[in-house]
Amino acid sequence: MSRILIIAEHDSQTLNLATAKCVSCAQAIGGDIDIAVFGSAIGEVAAEAAKLEPVTGVIAVEAEHLANPLAVNWAPEAVAIASGYTHVLGPSTTLGRDLMPRIAALVGVNQVSDIMEVSGPHSFKRPIYAGNAITDVECAPDRTVVATVRTASWKAAGSGGAAAVEQRAASSSPAEHTRYVGLETEGGERPDLQSAVRVISGGRALGSEEKFGLIYGLADRLGAGVGASRAAVDAGYCPNDMQVGQTGKIISPDLYMAFGISGAIQHITGIKDAGTIVAVNKDSEAPIFEVSDIGLVGDLFQVIPELESLLG
Amino acid sequence: MKILIGIKRVVDYNVRVRVLPDGSGVDLDGVKMSVNPFDEIALEEALRIRDAGKAEEVVVVSIGGDPVQQQLRTGLAMGADRAIQVKTDAELQPLGAAQAFLKIVEREEPGLVILGKQAIDDDNSQTGQMLAALWGRPQATFASKLVLNGTSARVTREVDSGLEIVDVDLPAVITVDLRLNEPRFVKLPDIMKAKRKPLDVVTLEELGVDAGSNVSVTHCAPPPQRAKGIMVDDAAQLVQELKNRGLL
Ligand SMILES: Cc1cc2nc3c(=O)[nH]c(=O)nc-3n(C[C@H](O)[C@H](O)[C@H](O)COP(=O)(O)OP(=O)(O)OC[C@H]3O[C@@H](n4cnc5c(N)ncnc54)[C@H](O)[C@@H]3O)c2cc1C
Numbered sequence A: 001m002s003r004i005l006i007i008a009e010h011d012s013q014t015l016n017l018a019t020a021k022c023v024s025c026a027q028a029i030g031g032d033i034d035i036a037v038f039g040s041a042i043g044e045v046a047a048e049a050a051k052l053e054p055v056t057g058v059i060a061v062e063a064e065h066l067a068n069p070l071a072v073n074w075a076p077e078a079v080a081i082a083s084g085y086t087h088v089l090g091p092s093t094t095l096g097r098d099l100m101p102r103i104a105a106l107v108g109v110n111q112v113s114d115i116m117e118v119s120g121p122h123s124f125k126r127p128i129y130a131g132n133a134i135t136d137v138e139c140a141p142d143r144t145v146v147a148t149v150r151t152a153s154w155k156a157a158g159s160g161g162a163a164a165v166e167q168r169a170a171s172s173s174p175a176e177h178t179r180y181v182g183l184e185t186e187g188g189e190r191p192d193l194q195s196a197v198r199v200i201s202g203g204r205a206l207g208s209e210e211k212f213g214l215i216y217g218l219a220d221r222l223g224a225g226v227g228a229s230r231a232a233v234d235a236g237y238c239p240n241d242m243q244v245g246q247t248g249k250i251i252s253p254d255l256y257m258a259f260g261i262s263g264a265i266q267h268i269t270g271i272k273d274a275g276t277i278v279a280v281n282k283d284s285e286a287p288i289f290e291v292s293d294i295g296l297v298g299d300l301f302q303v304i305p306e307l308e309s310l311l312g
Numbered sequence B: 001m002k003i004l005i006g007i008k009r010v011v012d013y014n015v016r017v018r019v020l021p022d023g024s025g026v027d028l029d030g031v032k033m034s035v036n037p038f039d040e041i042a043l044e045e046a047l048r049i050r051d052a053g054k055a056e057e058v059v060v061v062s063i064g065g066d067p068v069q070q071q072l073r074t075g076l077a078m079g080a081d082r083a084i085q086v087k088t089d090a091e092l093q094p095l096g097a098a099q100a101f102l103k104i105v106e107r108e109e110p111g112l113v114i115l116g117k118q119a120i121d122d123d124n125s126q127t128g129q130m131l132a133a134l135w136g137r138p139q140a141t142f143a144s145k146l147v148l149n150g151t152s153a154r155v156t157r158e159v160d161s162g163l164e165i166v167d168v169d170l171p172a173v174i175t176v177d178l179r180l181n182e183p184r185f186v187k188l189p190d191i192m193k194a195k196r197k198p199l200d201v202v203t204l205e206e207l208g209v210d211a212g213s214n215v216s217v218t219h220c221a222p223p224p225q226r227a228k229g230i231m232v233d234d235a236a237q238l239v240q241e242l243k244n245r246g247l248l
Helices: A017-029 A043-051 A071-082 A094-107 A213-222 A230-234 A300-311 B037-051 B068-078 B094-108 B127-135 B188-194 B235-244
Strands: A003-007 A032-039 A057-062 A087-091 A111-115 A117-120 A123-128 A133-139 A145-149 A164-168 A178-184 A198-202 A225-228 A255-259 A276-281 A294-297 B002-006 B009-011 B033-035 B057-064 B082-087 B112-116 B139-149 B152-159 B162-169 B172-176 B199-203 B215-221 B230-232
Touching: A003 A017, A003 A071, A003 A094, A017 A032, A017 A087, A017 A117, A017 A145, A032 A043, A032 A071, A043 A057, A043 A164, A057 A071, A071 A094, A071 B127, A071 B139, A087 A094, A094 A111, A094 A145, A094 B094, A094 B127, A094 B139, A094 B152, A111 A123, A198 A213, A213 A225, A213 A255, A213 A300, A225 A230, A255 A300, A276 A300, A276 B235, A294 B235, A300 B235, B002 B037, B002 B094, B009 B068, B033 B037, B033 B068, B037 B057, B037 B068, B037 B112, B037 B139, B037 B172, B057 B068, B057 B094, B068 B082, B068 B188, B068 B199, B082 B094, B094 B127, B112 B127, B127 B139, B127 B172, B139 B162, B152 B172, B162 B172, B230 B235
Parallel strands: A003 A032, A003 A087, A032 A057, A057 A164, A087 A145, A111 A145, A198 A225, A198 A255, A255 A276, A276 A294, A294 B230, B002 B057, B002 B112, B057 B082, B082 B199, B112 B172, B139 B172
Antiparallel strands: A117 A123, A123 A133, A133 B215, A178 B162, B009 B033, B139 B152, B152 B162
């Protein structure tokens, strides 16, 4: 039977939803599921992890140098625990994508990136070419599987369990060669893109940071998260953490509304898992209409104010 | 200081790839191949560092069969000083690539290794982190800003929650994101000049790297298609449609 270890993602206060999604993937693999929580003041986060179902146990490793999620410090802790497990999973967030390959290399295996489906304990499906092809991969059964879980493909596991939390001392000393300086975050009041039920996105067509305000306005009216194309981010209309796509965030809201986004494959790959895709574009030939469920050919500068008044 | 750059030959980002009917992979026949876009950004950054007098030499490295020499020549034409091909016909996976890079690192002793944050073919996003792990050195992934301060680098990283800043001592591995810079266009005279720049070939066997892997790809299929959508005429119809579907 498999023994699966999940590396938790958190900000010391709350557990990232991505971790609950990893639990669902682990459940599809089948077996005992433990969660490792690394950090400095992690009591609450460990308690939250222990409630996820069907988690068997939580291992909390607390140390000053683990406070920030530096892969150089977290990876050795994961490796120290990993020997008892058949699988080590992390989310395909920027944290997981930074950390998990470092763990895989120290364990001496290739990583399976972005598991979207589990076909068996050692068989998985993952996307390549920006999601334009889906591959089946087989892992050697006698080696540890180290993988990231494509969070947009999985629902979050429920809460209600009561696994035991075991405290362990850190097994490694801080890496002197890497120093965390800080995090610049706009972190407003809006719902987080990766867990938002609705997302409103704007593209290059918005034309300026000021006019991008139209997108925020509609999003706030709908209680939605805000996304953007790379062109909009590159042009400085909005911050980088809003970029949706192959090299931004892969999201799966119930409703995705794209305004003035052409629908390049690199963008589409980030929204394919959305429940309903709405596209508003003034060009009837725009490729976004090939994937949209509801399309409207029109000028967003007219359509958005109309939507606002219709929504009352 | 010497800077080492990894260059991967991949299907050009403008190509819409097609899966082969027999599921053995994607159709590469007659398809335009290019330098992985992230690797171009990595190289551009190295060239800027060198041209600002903070590095002496930029070396581009690619792993693969002889066709990768095209992409190495592109790197030389952009301005790299020297190229190394790690020759193999095997489809190396990230760990093998990282092991090969490590061997080159041990020979060349660079102060900085800059790689793309992912290759746009297999989208793995592993090699840089793995190289850093095997080398026992810092990693700063998804860089959108890089400032060298003597023996260390301050790197701004694009992360889900915003921008994270880390200081790493050199030597270090940095993987780059799209917004780090805009790569230069190659001019014709540079392509001519690049032909005279050194391109060394070393085989994977000579480096003592095993191409085997614990992960094998067994099948490739096109993604599921979304059902065809509808078009509406105006905002009112759009709102009505969303209401009908219980989305508003
Ligand atoms: C390696 C690589 C990775 C990439 N990763 C990503 C990624 O993660 N995410 C991403 O988004 N892109 C990514 N890209 C970029 C991608 O290829 C496109 O360039 C980008 O998505 C285009 O953004 P856009 O649709 O906003 O702009 P454009 O393509 O310029 O489209 C603007 C659209 O707005 C429409 N329009 C103009 N005015 C109006 C109006 N008044 N009302 C309504 N519609 C209007 C136009 O008809 C057009 O369709 C990547 C590219 C590369 C090479």
